[in-house]
Amino acid sequence: MEKSKLLVKDLNLYYGANRALKDVEMEIRDKAVTALIGPSGCGKSTFLKCINRMNDLVENVRIRGQVLLDGENIYDRRVDTTLLRKKVGMVFQQPNPFPMSIYDNVAYGPRLHGVKAKQELDSIVEEALKGAAIFEEVKDRLKKPALGLSGGQQQRLCIARALAVRPEVLLMDEPTSALDPISTSKVEELMEALKKSYTVVVVTHNMQQAARVSDDTAFFLLGAVVEFGPTAALFSRPRDKRTEDYITGRFG
Amino acid sequence: MKAEKSILPGAGSLIGKKSGAAAERAAQIVFTACASFAILAVASITLYLVLSGTPAIFQVGLKEILFSTVWAPTAAQPRYGILYVILTSVVGTGLAILLGVPVGILTAVFLAEVADERVAAVVKPAVELLAGIPSVIYGLLGIYLLNPAMYRLERWLFRDSATHQFTGGANLLSAVIVLAIMILPTVINISETAIRAVPPSIKAASLALGGSRIQTIFKSILPAAKSGIVTAVVLGVGRAIGEAMAITLVSGSSVNAPLPFRSVRFLTTAIVSEMGYSSGTHRQMLFTIGLVLFVFIMVINLILTRVLKKGGQTP
DSSP states (O other): OOOEEEEEEEEEEEETTEEEEEEEEEEEETTSEEEEEOSTTSSHHHHHHHHTTGGGGSTTEEEEEEEEETTEETTSTTOOHHHHHHHEEEEOSSOOOOSSBHHHHHHHHHHHTTOOOHHHHHHHHHHHHHHTTOHHHHTTOTTSBGGGSOHHHHHHHHHHHHHTTOOSEEEEESTTTTSOHHHHHHHHHHHHHHTTTSEEEEEOSOHHHHHHHOSEEEEEETTEEEEEEEHHHHHHSOSSHHHHHHHTTSOO | OHHHHTTSTTTSTTOOOOHHHHHHHHHHHHHHHHHHHHHHHHHHHHHHHHHHHHHHHHHHOHHHHHHOOOEETTSSSOEEOOHHHHHHHHHHHHHHHHHHHHHHHHHHHIIIIISOHHHHHHHHHHHHHHHHSOHHHHHHHIIIIIHHHHHHHHHHHTTTOSSOOOOTTOSHHHHHHHHHHHHHHHHHHHHHHHHHTSOHHHHHHHHHTTOOHHHHIIIIIHHHTHHHHHHHHHHHHHHHHHOOHHHHHHSBOOOOOOOTTSOBOOHHHHHHHHTTTOOHHHHHHHHHHHHHHHHHHHHHHHHHHHHHHHHHSOO
16 A cells, blocks of 8 residues: 555535535555545535645635645645645645646746746656656647637646646646536546646546546545545445445436 | 417517517627727727828828938928937837836735735825826826926036037926826726736745745746736837827927937927828828828737737747
C-alpha cells in the first residue's frame, strides 16, 4: 500500500446554518486516482474545493476539522493559500481558459510565481502541454487565442495550465461533463497517465468513469461519506445498501 | 394538395384574423423612424458644420488657421491662428485622461472586486451623483476652491520670477483637474460594468493557480474586461474634449501655449466665450473652430477604438 498524500479528519462544512459536509474522514493515496461519486448536491464538489480551500471565497462558509497535506494541516491559520494552491491544482467542470493565447494560458501560472526567462517559460509550456496530451495539436498555433480551440481541447489546455505550476495534487471537478465522448475518453486516458506523477482526485457523475479510471472511490450522500475504499471492491461488493442502490442506478 | 388546403382562410385552426400583423408593422415603422432621427441628426450636424465652417478657411487660409499662434480677431489687422487653442485642447485633454483614467479604473476595480458591500453602498451612489452634477457647478466649485489654491501654489512657485504673468490660479492645471474629475463617473461606471461582466470562472481559474487577489485582478480580470474599459476611456476622452462650461470658468480663457501655470483657451471655450460679440469673419472663424473640434473627436474616437482594441487581442 502506497503512503497517503492527503488525510482528512473529521471535516465539517457549514453554509450558514446548513451543514453541507458531515464528519468526513478520508485517506487519499499518493500517485493514485481517487473518485468522488454521489448524487447532485451530496457535497462531493464542496469536499473537493476544501482540498485547495476554494471554499474560502464563498461567503458564510465555516469549516471545522483538518485536511492534512503531507502531514501539514492546510486549515492552519498560518497557511498561505497561494502556496497551497500551487501544490494543489484544479480543473473545473466547464473549460475556463483565459481570453489569451494558448501559450499565455499555460504560462500564466509560472509567471504568477515569478518565472520570467523566455527559455524557461518555453520549456515549462511545452512540458505542460505534452503532459496534458495536447502539444501535438497546438504546437503550431501557440500564439493563437485559446478560445478558438474545441471544448475538449480547451479542457486539456486547462489541465496543461494546472500542470504548468507543477502541482503535487490535481483536483478535477467533473472534468468531462461538458465534453463529447471522444474528448471524454482522451481526458480519461490522460488521468491514467497523470497518476504516475500526481495524486488525482476527481468528482464524477459518471459511474463507469469512476470504475474505469479510479483506484479508490468515495460515495457521498447528503454530505457524508457512506462508503470509501478500493474501487474494484466498492463496485463489486458494496458493503452498504445505499451504495449498491446508487451504483446499480436505483436512485440518484 | 390536401395539406395545402388547410392553411387557406376558413379551413384550419391556424387561420386567425391577423389582427397582430398591423400592430407589428406599425411598431416596426415607429422603431425605424426613431432610429432615423439619430442618423438624421448626425448627418445634418456634419453637413451644417462643414457648410458653416469652411468659408473662413477659404478667406483666411488653412495654413494660417492651423499653424499660426496669433489669435487677434478684433485687431485692425486681424489674425486667426488657432494652433495654441488646438494644442491646449490636446494637452489639456491628454493630461486629464492621464490623471482621470487610472483613478477611474482603480475605483471601478475597488467597487467591483475589493470593497465590501457596505463601503460600496456609499461609494457607488456618490459616483452616480457625480455624473448628475451640471458641469457649470464643477466650474463654480473650481473657482471657489481650486483657483485660490492654485494661486497660492503659483505665488510660491514663481516668487522669484520677474517674467511670470500671474493668472490668479485660473490656468491649464486647474482646467485639467476639473476635467479629470468630470470624466471619473463615465470611466468608473462603464469600467465597473465591464469588470463585473467578466465570468467568475476566470477569477476562479487564476486563484486556483495560486494567484493572489491583486495578481488575479491585474493579470486576468482587467485583461478580460479590456474591451469594455477601452469603451470607458473613449467616452471619457469624448466628455473631456467636448467639455466647455466648467473649464471656461477655471482656465482663465486667454490664448496661450499650454503650460501648466498659464491661462489658456480650449477649442470649446473659444467658441463659448467669443460667440456673443463676434461678427463677420471672426464669427465664421468660430464655426471653423467648431468644425476642427468635430473632426478632432471623430479622429480620436476612431484611433482610440482601433489602436486600443487591437492591443487587447492576443497576437
